[in-house]
Amino acid sequence: MTVETPAASIAIPRPLGAQRAALAWIVGLAVALALPFVVSTFFIVLLIEIAVIALFATAFNLLMGYGGMVSFGHAAYFALGAYAAALLAKKAGWPMLAALGAAPIVAAIGALVFGYFIVRLTHTYFAMLSLAFGQIVYTIIFKWTSLTGGDNGLLNVWPPEFLRSQTAYYYFTLVIVGLCFLALYAIVTSPFGYALKAIRENPRRARFIGVNVRRHQLYAFVLSGFFSGVAGGIFAFHNGSVFPDFAFFAKSFEPLVVVLLGGVQSFYGPVAGALGFKVLEWLISKWAPIYWPLFLGAIVIAVIIVLPQGFVGLLERRTWRTRPSIAK
Amino acid sequence: MDVITNLFPWITNGPLIAVQVMSGLSVGMFLFLVSVGMSLIFGVTRIVNLAHGSFYMVSAYLMVTLVEWLPEGAAGFWIALVLAPIGVAILGGVIEVTLLRRIYHRDPMMQLILTFGLILIIGTLVLLVWGPDNKSVSRPEALAGAVRIFGQPFPSYYLLVLALAPVIAVGLWLIFYRTRWGMLVRAATVDREMLGALGVDVSLLYTEVFVFGSWLAGVGGALAAPTIAVALGMDADVLINAFVVVVIGGLGSFAGALISALLVGELQSFGILIFPAVSIVLLFAIMAIVLILRPWGLLGRPEE
Numbered sequence: 001m002t003v004e005t006p007a008a009s010i011a012i013p014r015p016l017g018a019q020r021a022a023l024a025w026i027v028g029l030a031v032a033l034a035l036p037f038v039v040s041t042f043f044i045v046l047l048i049e050i051a052v053i054a055l056f057a058t059a060f061n062l063l064m065g066y067g068g069m070v071s072f073g074h075a076a077y078f079a080l081g082a083y084a085a086a087l088l089a090k091k092a093g094w095p096m097l098a099a100l101g102a103a104p105i106v107a108a109i110g111a112l113v114f115g116y117f118i119v120r121l122t123h124t125y126f127a128m129l130s131l132a133f134g135q136i137v138y139t140i141i142f143k144w145t146s147l148t149g150g151d152n153g154l155l156n157v158w159p160p161e162f163l164r165s166q167t168a169y170y171y172f173t174l175v176i177v178g179l180c181f182l183a184l185y186a187i188v189t190s191p192f193g194y195a196l197k198a199i200r201e202n203p204r205r206a207r208f209i210g211v212n213v214r215r216h217q218l219y220a221f222v223l224s225g226f227f228s229g230v231a232g233g234i235f236a237f238h239n240g241s242v243f244p245d246f247a248f249f250a251k252s253f254e255p256l257v258v259v260l261l262g263g264v265q266s267f268y269g270p271v272a273g274a275l276g277f278k279v280l281e282w283l284i285s286k287w288a289p290i291y292w293p294l295f296l297g298a299i300v301i302a303v304i305i306v307l308p309q310g311f312v313g314l315l316e317r318r319t320w321r322t323r324p325s326i327a328k
Numbered sequence: 329m330d331v332i333t334n335l336f337p338w339i340t341n342g343p344l345i346a347v348q349v350m351s352g353l354s355v356g357m358f359l360f361l362v363s364v365g366m367s368l369i370f371g372v373t374r375i376v377n378l379a380h381g382s383f384y385m386v387s388a389y390l391m392v393t394l395v396e397w398l399p400e401g402a403a404g405f406w407i408a409l410v411l412a413p414i415g416v417a418i419l420g421g422v423i424e425v426t427l428l429r430r431i432y433h434r435d436p437m438m439q440l441i442l443t444f445g446l447i448l449i450i451g452t453l454v455l456l457v458w459g460p461d462n463k464s465v466s467r468p469e470a471l472a473g474a475v476r477i478f479g480q481p482f483p484s485y486y487l488l489v490l491a492l493a494p495v496i497a498v499g500l501w502l503i504f505y506r507t508r509w510g511m512l513v514r515a516a517t518v519d520r521e522m523l524g525a526l527g528v529d530v531s532l533l534y535t536e537v538f539v540f541g542s543w544l545a546g547v548g549g550a551l552a553a554p555t556i557a558v559a560l561g562m563d564a565d566v567l568i569n570a571f572v573v574v575v576i577g578g579l580g581s582f583a584g585a586l587i588s589a590l591l592v593g594e595l596q597s598f599g600i601l602i603f604p605a606v607s608i609v610l611l612f613a614i615m616a617i618v619l620i621l622r623p624w625g626l627l628g629r630p631e632e
Binding site for chain 2: 124125
């Protein structure tokens with residue numbers, strides 16, 4: 001069924017050549033900076049949301065693409081960031097920037113506590129425990145009405161006056177997300193990033209050469225939670241309100257779809273995926289909003305069944321290397 | 329003792345406890361039907377079917393339509409109770425043959441993601457067919473009222489569920505342990521390659537198991553329909569509860585699913601009395617503890 005390929009031929013997330021990468025960054029940045037001058041406010045809102053989900057999905061891909069760990073409850077860390085930002089700004093009266101700074105820290109603490117247990121498990125059980133913790137976060141947010149407003153969420157979480165316009169908030173988002181991308185890029189190209197890839201390829205061999213597997217996985221989990229929290233915090237102030245749905249398990253599916261669409265094997269895949277995902281959502285929602293989940297499901301199934309050897313195939317080959325297939 | 333009675337005034341109320349135990353058992357019964365199907369499918373095909381809650385939901389909606397559509401009277405309800413799960417079994421069969429069959433050799437994550445995609449598709453289709461409003465199924469006349477148990481009212485429909493419970497559990501046990509088909513299913517959970525090598529059509533067996541598991545979810549949904557508001561979110565609720573059940577009991581274990589479904593049913597029934605606000609968190613906390621200490625569940629087998 002699955003053919004063992006020699007280790008050398010396995011394509012791993014390969015950073016573009018330094019020159020091409022720099023060029024891509026500059027062109028991307030120039031386009032991003034120029035866009036508000038040519039598009040309407042509606043598209044600026046769409047761009048902000050693309051940036052947020054691109055960051056969320058890239059943080060998620062640090063686990064899935066680089067660490068080989070698929071979390072089914074990542075919305076929890078997005079929601080922890082969003083709720084931390086909203087609560088600190090609204091209930092504690094913190095200034096927006098301070099609240100936004102605290103968001104990823106709260107999310108990272110959540111990821112540390114849950115991740116400590118989750119990284120002890122592998123494959124299906126890893127996914128299940130992450131889903132269980134995600135649902136715990138969702139339930140707490142949903143039930144703790146006195147703090148979180150329960151189903152009604154927290155409303156009127158707006159940024160200060162100078163960021164109130166969509167264009168200003170777009171540039172603000174671009175700066176924060178850009179800094180996070182630089183940090184994430186530094187992480188995946190650091191020795192830590194390479195150790196993480198080694199663990200994904202073969203945990204046992206990684207252990208033999210002296211890599212502390214569990215600790216590396218936990219660090220990756222916490223970092224992923226941290227950046228998911230940044231995305232959640234930015235989104236809270238963009239949206240002006242936060243709701244328990246942010247933590248619901250359907251939300252955890254979004255970064256997964258984005259990463260699948262864009263390709264797990266590339267650092268920039270999630271960015272392309274986020275662009276495709278949001279544009280598709282916009283096109284389909286405009287036409288018939290209730291069909292959107294139908295298309296989302298159909299797209300995912302089509303990607304899995306029709307493109308088994310495409311970008312998805314890469315993830316599979318590397319996961320199968322450590323597990324016996326049906327035909328042993 | 330005084331402290332306890334102050335905190336939990338119901339603790340000395342024997343009849344209330346008895347009724348609570350019985351309603352916990354009937355909730356556990358619905359959960360058992362869904363989770364044993366999910367567990368069975370995992371045991372044989374190694375796929376965690378996240379769309380299992382959706383099958384339960386579709387069956388409940390089919391009940392709504394069938395009960396309306398069939399002629400009035402008690403017979404209509406019973407015919408619907410037979411037909412709805414069959415409809416879901418056919419749906420399961422179609423999904424297995426057209427989609428799942430193609431991905432048995434694939435990464436487990438991809439299988440999970442695919443069945444998650446099915447949740448979204450089935451949920452939207454149900455919304456399109458039945459609309460966004462909650463529906464209800466009226467109980468057959470003979471079981472519409474309530475009986476008094478130790479002076480406490482208890483819906484008589486639940487008595488039917490409680491009476492069916494042992495019948496279904498024993499029936500399943502007989503199928504798994506006293507028929508040739510059950511033996512093949514158990515053999516497949518242990519070693520599928522060997523079973524294939526011995527000349528069994530494993531591919532056909534997968535389909536049969538998936539259809540049977542879907543039918544069980546359908547029976548659960550059809551039986552539960554008169555006790556709940558048939559609504560769009562129920563697929564996720566049921567999935568999550570069934571998921572907790574199979575994780576605590578052990579994926580692929582028949583006895584594990586039974587014990588943990590009854591346990592979870594009771595926990596929900598009493599959790600609402602003891603910790604109204606956090607009963608669901610309690611459930612997930614127990615699941616998390618089981619996953620941490622014994623990831624393969626109380627009666628499951630460790631991952632290879």
